[in-house]
Amino acid sequence: MSDFLFNDANFWFSVAIGVVIILFIIEFIGLVVGVSVLGVFDDIAGVDADVDMPADSMMSMASWLSLDKLPLMIWVVIFLTIFGICGYLTNYAYAQLMSGMTPPWLSISVSLAAAVILTARFGALISRVLPKSQSSALADDDYVGTTANITIGIARQGNPAEAKFTDKFSQPHYVLVEPFEADEQFNQGDRIILVKKGMRSWLATRYR
Secondary structure, eight states: OHHHHTSGGGHHHHHHHHHHHHHHHHHHHHHHHTOOSTTTTTTOOOOOOOOSSOHHHHHHHHHHTTTTTSOHHHHHHHHHHHHHHHHHHHHHHHHHHHSSOOOHHHHHHHHHHHHHHHHHHHHHHHHHHSOOOOOOOOOHHHHTTOEEEEEESOBBTTBOEEEEEEOTTSOEEEEEEEESSTTOOBOTTOEEEEEEEOSSSEEEEEOO
16 A cells, blocks of 8 residues: 555645645644644735736636635635545546556546546635634725824825834724825824825824
């Protein structure tokens, strides 16, 4: 059995399963020290890609693959696990029927296709039982009415200063602000309210 598992024809499937095992070990260690790696990529806002595929087509594909339903690391674990298992099963079935190992191009192609389809299906099922997490990402409209404090500089119209506020998720945010009123000036430590998003910075009024 070990000869089959470590056969050269199973190399990429062994790598896939090995990566999954390593991720589980890292996650276990992370849970012990209080840090999870399964959601490490989920706060990345987005990546600009130079592709010809329309945005709506990309969103449809991502939805079909269940990429929008699961944390990325969980999706990767499911995909690699299915890819590895399908590869082993394909080679085992071929070896039993043909008394030889499957050509690599065939076993990898079959396993990739099966992994994509099954991950999409299992991902949709698993997403239904996973707890829903609320995104900590804020849109510009969420900033309006927020109370902040000037941290660096003196803010005048045309001369913004840095301000800091903490959102409802206890995440700090730093923004550039300048007074909404022409004759107003904010100094370090002043408390302000964000009013409107400008071209270069936020317009704010003094907290009263």
